Amino acid sequence: MEVKEGKASIETKEGVFYNPNMRTLRNISVSFLNAASTEIGSLLDCTSATGIRGIRYALECKAKGVVMLDMNESAYDISVGNAGRNGIGAKVLHTSIQEFANTTKAKFDAIDLDPFGTPAPYIFDLMKISKDGTLLMVTATDTAVLCGAHAKACMRIYGAKPMHNELCHEAGLRILIGYIVRDAAQFNFGIEPLLAISDMHYIRVFLRLKKGANSAAESVGKIGFASACSKCHSFSYSVGFVPVIEMRCDFCGSEMVFSGPLWLGKLHDKGVVKRMLSDDGLDRHGFELLERVYQELDLPFFYVVPKITKYLGIGGVPFEKIIRNLGVEASRTHFSAEAIKTSAGIEEVVNAVKKASAKGLL
Ligand SMILES: C[S@@+](CC[C@H](N)C(=O)[O-])C[C@H]1O[C@@H](n2cnc3c(N)ncnc32)[C@H](O)[C@@H]1O
Numbered sequence: 001m002e003v004k005e006g007k008a009s010i011e012t013k014e015g016v017f018y019n020p021n022m023r024t025l026r027n028i029s030v031s032f033l034n035a036a037s038t039e040i041g042s043l044l045d046c047t048s049a050t051g052i053r054g055i056r057y058a059l060e061c062k063a064k065g066v067v068m069l070d071m072n073e074s075a076y077d078i079s080v081g082n083a084g085r086n087g088i089g090a091k092v093l094h095t096s097i098q099e100f101a102n103t104t105k106a107k108f109d110a111i112d113l114d115p116f117g118t119p120a121p122y123i124f125d126l127m128k129i130s131k132d133g134t135l136l137m138v139t140a141t142d143t144a145v146l147c148g149a150h151a152k153a154c155m156r157i158y159g160a161k162p163m164h165n166e167l168c169h170e171a172g173l174r175i176l177i178g179y180i181v182r183d184a185a186q187f188n189f190g191i192e193p194l195l196a197i198s199d200m201h202y203i204r205v206f207l208r209l210k211k212g213a214n215s216a217a218e219s220v221g222k223i224g225f226a227s228a229c230s231k232c233h234s235f236s237y238s239v240g241f242v243p244v245i246e247m248r249c250d251f252c253g254s255e256m257v258f259s260g261p262l263w264l265g266k267l268h269d270k271g272v273v274k275r276m277l278s279d280d281g282l283d284r285h286g287f288e289l290l291e292r293v294y295q296e297l298d299l300p301f302f303y304v305v306p307k308i309t310k311y312l313g314i315g316g317v318p319f320e321k322i323i324r325n326l327g328v329e330a331s332r333t334h335f336s337a338e339a340i341k342t343s344a345g346i347e348e349v350v351n352a353v354k355k356a357s358a359k360g361l362l
């Protein structure tokens with residue numbers, strides 16, 4: 001079957017992965033590369049399937065030196081055909097990430113990793129073909145693992161304890177970044193996240209690698225632990241490899257659940273996101289997602305308003321009123337349509353919610 005996406009026209013066939021629902025994320029990825037870099041001299045699409053990403057990066061980001069690889073033979077065949085059909089001079093290889101990374105001398109300006117499920121087993125090898133400034137784009141679709149439905153699998157694969165509550169998607173994303181930081185640090189790379197999103201069934205991080213032992217140490221220094229109260233929905237976090245965790249909630253005295261190690265640094269470069277927002281190649285869903293990202297405060301975690309109102313036993317409260325009442329920085333977040341990110345603590349949030357409640361306490 002022939003499919004048109006962006007400037008590409010590709011052939012798909014049974015047995016080779018192509019998910020039309022991921023078009024939004026591919027549009028975002030194209031937009032990201034254009035916003036984050038003026039020139040891509042070499043790019044690796046290391047899970048190419050039909051070749052759609054490598055081809056779109058070549059056509060729409062003017063990426064040069066495109067290499068596409070896939071260990072599946074049918075994927076390789078169709079990628080060769082699709083590269084030719086779109087007139088891009090990509091190198092297409094039938095090999096695995098591991099084999100390629102351990103035999104080539106190439107180092108790439110940009111790498112896209114989009115595997116089935118977890119990306120964890122490939123990060124270490126990708127560091128061998130990275131350099132200072134490499135833009136790394138990583139998808140995880142094992143959200144049930146990262147977000148706590150399978151906590152044991154998360155500890156086994158990512159070496160981290162997930163959350164399984166309203167904060168689970170952000171915690172999962174931060175666990176993935178923490179994992180990348182630890183692998184990157186072994187190669188003396190630090191990381192700078194430029195965009196990190198959780199949407200539908202996937203998590204995707206876009207980051208820049210920074211060479212140097214100091215950069216690596218700086219990134220490792222932003223890993224820590226978080227805890228959350230399942231009764232009043234307060235949370236806390238602290239950086240460091242020795243967990244400093246509140247086991248009892250300061251506010252209501254209930255037991256806290258904890259998670260980590262996870263990344264507690266920034267998730268986005270708002271300059272990059274702003275440039276992306278002026279890209280007319282984004283579809284409506286992608287644009288709205290990025291607009292939310294652009295507006296959100298870049299602080300760990302958030303308060304879900306209906307959870308707080310339920311705890312307080314009061315009815316619905318308008319967001320804007322709560323944000324105004326808080327009197328400190330506060331915003332909505334792309335992680336949840338019903339939540340607020342703020343530097344305020346639970347006590348101030350509870351007071352702001354009570355004050356904003358139209359009917360007051362029941
Ligand atoms: C989710 S699909 C990629 C989809 C594609 N990026 C897109 O946007 O349509 C994952 C692909 O990775 C390939 N793959 C899985 N493990 C691999 C490995 N270790 N090395 C290379 N390719 C691998 C699979 O054969 C499959 O084609």
Ligand SMILES: [Zn+2]
Nearest residue numbers: 229232249252
């Ligand atoms: Zn509490």
